[in-house]
Amino acid sequence: MSEAHDLSAAAEDEVLYEVDGHIATITLNAPDRMNTISRDMLARLTELMVVAEEDTAVRCVILTGRGRAFCAGLNLEEARSGGGISGGINSGPRPTLDLRNTPPTVMHAMDTPTICAVNGGAAGYGLDTALGCDIRLMADTAKMAVAFTKRGVVPESGGTWFLPRMLGWEKAAELIFTGRTLSAEESVEWGLASRVVPAADLMTEARALAEEIAGNAPLAVQASKRMMRMGMNETFADHVHHVYLQLLPLMGSDDMKEGMMAFLEKRKPDFKGR
Structure with a gap:
């Protein structure tokens, strides 16, 4: 079995896809590393978003994570070893990552409604991915960490576009410049999520909302x-x-x-x- 095939198989296990009725559920499934995004996982997530968008039977998409985190950002262990989505950026005259085909840009172009069921911490790439969904429901144990400047980077996956539009310039500036972490309740108060639900009820609530949307034309x-x-x-x-x-x-x-x-x-x- 080739290395490429091994990576693809791993990515399929790390991003799950299920369609039930008119609702597709995409689940980040690497709980042992808090669903941090690897290069192959990123490609698989993009692929499944396109699958959902092109399936005329799918009327709403739920994106969530397995375990105690929704997504804690990029897989830094992979990046440190020279892989990850940053692999190649400093090794040649141009990046190898095609930004036209990554989850934030593909999700933004989707006409199918998207709901993020934020089951746990959303940080870095995970936060930007959650913000890219149309609606966010948060488990009462979930958090949003706008911690980019604390790591020496900018919100690299859409945050500097989403946050000023969602919050206005001043509030977005406060969050981004301070790198603050918001609880689920604070996320709703700031206007970054629709509502907070008990963690045990998160997927039930997300499913109910998706079915309400899917019931319309x-x-x-x-x-x-x-x-x-x-x-x-x-x-x-x-x-x-x-x-x-x-x-x-x-x-x-x-x-x-x-x-x-x-x-x-x-x-x-x-x-x-x-």
């Missing part, structure tokens, strides 16, 4: 997310124009007809995604 949900994303960089006039262009195909969809009929007939709609 998927084309409309995806178009809404797409418009929200585009609207962050558009003028109001441009945005209204793009919303209208998105609305036109929806108005001719079977799901819109079903939604209207279900409303008139006072019943739960049965959306098909077409």
Whole structure:
């Protein structure tokens, strides 16, 4: 068995994928090292996000971790040995990492809604990955560590983009410059998570929220997310124009007809995604 095949097999074990109904669950599965991200694990996570996005049956994705941490960042042991995602950056004139195909950029381009069930500590790369999801539910034992400057780096995976937009400049500056760690309750107070739930109920709550989302017309949900994303960089006039262009195909969809009929007939709609 080749080394490449060994790495791929290990990555498959370290990032699990399951589809149940219309919901895909991606689980970081390296609890012995607090789910720190290796190079192959990173590639596998990206691959599974693309799989979920391309599966028309999947209407919501839950991202979580196994063990006491969601993700404690990059695998520094791998990096220290010359591997990891930083491998090659200082060994030649250009990095070997293609930033166009990493979880933060792939996740940002997804139209399928994403929920991060933050089961434990989220730090470094793990924090940025959690922030890249649309919604975050936090176990009461979970924490968010914005500790980049304490390690001599910047939020390298989207944090400097997410945090000012989520919190405003001043609050983002306070968090990033101090490298502070927030409890689950503080994360909600700051506006970085939707709510805190008991750790034992985290996946049940995340699943219930995902099912609520998946029960709506998927084309409309995806178009809404797409418009929200585009609207962050558009003028109001441009945005209204793009919303209208998105609305036109929806108005001719079977799901819109079903939604209207279900409303008139006072019943739960049965959306098909077409």
